[in-house]
Amino acid sequence: MNPSDAVTAVFREEYGRAVSVVLRTTQDLGLAEEAVQEAFAVAAERWTSEGLPEHPGAWIITAARRRAVDRFRREAARGGKEAEAALLRQSDSEAPDAFGDDRLKLLFVCCHPALAAQARIALALKVLGGLTTTQIASAFLVSEATMAQRISRAKSKIRDSRIPYRVPSSGELPERLAAVLAVVYLIYNEGYSADLGTQADRAGLCMEAVRLARIISKLLPDEPESDGLLALMLLSESRHRARSGPGGSLVPLAEQDRSKWDEALISEGLALVQRCLRRGQLGPYQLQAAIQAVHSVAPSAAATDWRRIVRLYDALATLTPGPVVELNRAVALAEVEGPAAALSVVDGLGLTGYHAFHAVRGDLLRRLGRRDEATEEYAEAVLVAPSPGERAFLQSRLGDLRSPRSEHGNERS
Amino acid sequence: MTQYLIAMYQPDGVVPPPEVLGPIMEKLEAFNADLRAADALVFSNGLTDAASATVIRHNGHDVMVTDGPYAEGKEHLGGFEIVEAPDLDGALTWARRLAETTGLPIEVRAFAEAPGAAGQA
Numbered sequence: 227m228n229p230s231d232a233v234t235a236v237f238r239e240e241y242g243r244a245v246s247v248v249l250r251t252t253q254d255l256g257l258a259e260e261a262v263q264e265a266f267a268v269a270a271e272r273w274t275s276e277g278l279p280e281h282p283g284a285w286i287i288t289a290a291r292r293r294a295v296d297r298f299r300r301e302a303a304r305g306g307k308e309a310e311a312a313l314l315r316q317s318d319s320e321a322p323d324a325f326g327d328d329r330l331k332l333l334f335v336c337c338h339p340a341l342a343a344q345a346r347i348a349l350a351l352k353v354l355g356g357l358t359t360t361q362i363a364s365a366f367l368v369s370e371a372t373m374a375q376r377i378s379r380a381k382s383k384i385r386d387s388r389i390p391y392r393v394p395s396s397g398e399l400p401e402r403l404a405a406v407l408a409v410v411y412l413i414y415n416e417g418y419s420a421d422l423g424t425q426a427d428r429a430g431l432c433m434e435a436v437r438l439a440r441i442i443s444k445l446l447p448d449e450p451e452s453d454g455l456l457a458l459m460l461l462s463e464s465r466h467r468a469r470s471g472p473g474g475s476l477v478p479l480a481e482q483d484r485s486k487w488d489e490a491l492i493s494e495g496l497a498l499v500q501r502c503l504r505r506g507q508l509g510p511y512q513l514q515a516a517i518q519a520v521h522s523v524a525p526s527a528a529a530t531d532w533r534r535i536v537r538l539y540d541a542l543a544t545l546t547p548g549p550v551v552e553l554n555r556a557v558a559l560a561e562v563e564g565p566a567a568a569l570s571v572v573d574g575l576g577l578t579g580y581h582a583f584h585a586v587r588g589d590l591l592r593r594l595g596r597r598d599e600a601t602e603e604y605a606e607a608v609l610v611a612p613s614p615g616e617r618a619f620l621q622s623r624l625g626d627l628r629s630p631r632s633e634h635g636n637e638r639s
Numbered sequence: 640m641t642q643y644l645i646a647m648y649q650p651d652g653v654v655p656p657p658e659v660l661g662p663i664m665e666k667l668e669a670f671n672a673d674l675r676a677a678d679a680l681v682f683s684n685g686l687t688d689a690a691s692a693t694v695i696r697h698n699g700h701d702v703m704v705t706d707g708p709y710a711e712g713k714e715h716l717g718g719f720e721i722v723e724a725p726d727l728d729g730a731l732t733w734a735r736r737l738a739e740t741t742g743l744p745i746e747v748r749a750f751a752e753a754p755g756a757a758g759q760a
Binding site: 340386388389390394398 | 725726727728731748749751
């Protein structure tokens with residue numbers, strides 16, 4: 227790694243932690259970010275010539291905090307009341323963070339329900355993930371100016387309406403944690419759907435989501451849903467290499483080369499699934515992770531315990547009823563009771579316009595030998611497919627149908 | 640401490656019948672009593688109907704008085720509470736209860752200056 231890459235790596239790794247710790251001094255997100263960025267600017271120069279210090283993260287935090295304190299001293303000297311108060315707080319904030327939960331507090335701030343949903347995602351990536359506004363804008367396909375405005379508006383709201391920096395009390399925690407996990411999963415899904423495309427910034431979102439989930443799972447070990455979400459993403463990530471075929475086309479689960487699955491991620495994911503399920507407080511992420519776990523241990527699509535998957539979807543549908551869950555359940559049901567039974571479920575779902583609905587329906591019709599209808603469904607699915615990879619995959623299915631004789635399975639990878 | 644405006648928005652010209660309004664007013668009384676007991680209430684009152692509003696505008700040289708309300712729409716500010724809370728979550732706890740009590744949409748906004756700062760009693 228050359229020196230400037232090393233600085234970049236430290237930046238990504240330490241930025242969020244540094245901001246969250248310096249925030250104790252500044253109590254203002256904008257000031258904390260400024261101080262940390264200034265510290266990194268100095269570090270970039272110094273480390274490039276002198277090499278990295280032993281603890282680069284600690285170096286950044288110390289330097290950033292010193293900058294914040296200097297700034298308050300200058301302002302206090304000019305009679306700034308808030309700066310004086312900040313300096314008085316200073317003695318407390320020097321205390322080591324016994325619970326290591328600064329980043330978690332910051333995450334709860336970024337995911338506060340009072341902030342616009344899109345702003346929550348952007349803010350979490352910016353202040354905790356250390357992504358630049360340019361990277362985030364590119365990942366969400368909006369202009370940099372739009373993204374910059376979205377982020378700065380959210381920061382102003384945090385400051386002006388006094389959104390508190392704290393982990394919510396146990397009474398509020400389940401609801402607030404659900405909002406945090408939803409943001410992390412949205413970040414993952416943004417990256418996942420782009421994974422097969424070409425944009426590096428979007429693919430990096432998956433890694434970022436996993437990193438945030440690891441922080442949550444480590445800092446809130448008593449919340450099985452955070453383990454469930456982490457497991458769900460790890461198991462999905464384990465198929466990363468197998469999911470993308472020639473030209474970036476999606477390879478469905480049934481056709482993936484399972485030797486390309488990442489064993490280390492699978493075993494970590496499976497261990498988490500077992501750990502959280504043992505607690506007996508089922509939740510939607512845990513159930514989705516458990517479903518992925520059944521796939522992960524299956525030697526092939528045919529040798530998958532589909533009955534178990536159907537039962538897990540039944541449980542999921544009880545907790546979070548909805549047509550998308552029913553659609554996924556129908557895919558498993560087709561393996562247990564056959565495509566006709568699954569089709570009658572799918573037909574009642576009313577998900578017209580949702581690409582997976584058309585893809586699943588097309589596949590079931592194809593397996594029932596209703597070729598013309600299947601062709602129509604796949605054509606519809608191609609039109610509404612959200613990513614180039616999925617479009618390419620659906621196109622190839624369509625091509626197979628239009629040319630004589632083909633046999634394929636189909637399921638979401 | 641920060642002061643927050645907790646504003647209620649109500650549909651114009653819709654007055655619930657007494658058997659509906661009565662229990663709501665009772666709950667509102669209890670709500671305000673709890674606010675006072677928590678030393679969190681700064682001010683609270685309901686407004687007369689938005690149709691009774693008068694709008695004053697300065698157009699450069701003249702001051703014009705016209706019939707209101709100022710904002711168009713079918714819902715207007717119906718009343719508000721000003722509360723003191725340590726942070727937004729504290730204010731939201733009160734606002735949540737007000738939404739449950741009245742069934743109305745509630746808007747929460749922080750005042751710019753801290754209590755006791757310039758321009759305040």
